Amino acid sequence: MLVHDAHCHYQFAEVPAAAVDLARREGVGYAVVNGSAPVDWPDVAALAARDARNLPAFGLHPWDVPTAPVGWEALLRETLVAHPQASVGEMGLDRWVEGHDPVAQETAFRAQLALAVELERPLTIHCVRAIGPLMDILRATPVPRRGFLLHSWNGPVELVPELAGLGAYFSFSAHHLRPTKADLRAQFAAAIPADRVLVETDAPALCPAPEHRRYELPPDAAGVAQNHPANLLVNLEELARTRGLSPETAAELTCANFARLFLGQ
C-alpha cells in the first residue's frame, strides 16, 4: 500500500534520516517537505536532491514572519524558479500564536499567494483562529489554478463547499484523532468531497496521543513528543474508517488527489 504525505517537515533536526527511510519501507511515497523560513530552505532543497519523493515546498510560516530577513520575497522567487517541482508553503495566518502581528502576516500571505499564482504553483495554508481573514483574502484574490491545501483542516463545515469551489484540498492529520474533534471527523466523513481529501503527518509536529502512535521518535530538548513520519499509516487508517473505506481504497483516493494537486497529473 502506497500513501503520500501531503504535509511534513523532514528538514527539522528532530526527524533523523533513518526515520524517513523506515517510513518509506512502510509505504510512504511522496512527501511534501514544507520549508518555514529562508533559513531552512537549503535543507528542504537538499532533501529533494537526495530523493525525488521529497517534494520541496518553500514558504514563510506565519510564526516566522517577525524574524524574516529583508528581501525574503526575492529569495523565495529565486528558490521557486530554481525548483520547478516545488510548491509554495508553509504560509498562512495564525491569530493564536503569542505576539502575532495580523498586518505583517497578511502582507506576507498576499506576497506568497501572488507568487504562487504567477508561477502556477499549488500552495499550502496554515490557518489557526483566522478563518474570517483567510476567507476575506481568498474570496477577493486570484488563487493558483491547481488549487491549494488547507493543512490539518480545522474550520467550520459551512465553508467547505465554498472553499472546495475555490480549489481547496483538506488534509486529515493526528489532530483529527483527538476525542474532542468528532465534529471535524464528521466533516471528513461526509462534507468534504472525495476528490479533495488528503492525509498528512506534519512530522515531527502534531504527534498523536500514545494510543495512536505506532512509531516513536525521541522527544525534543523541551520534552515535547515528536511525530514519526511513518505514523502517516495510522492517520490513513483512521481516515479510511471515518469515510467507511478500506485502507487500500483510501490510499488510492488520497494518492490520486495528491497527484492532481502537487504533481499536476
Ligand SMILES: [Zn+2]
Ligand atoms: Zn506544518
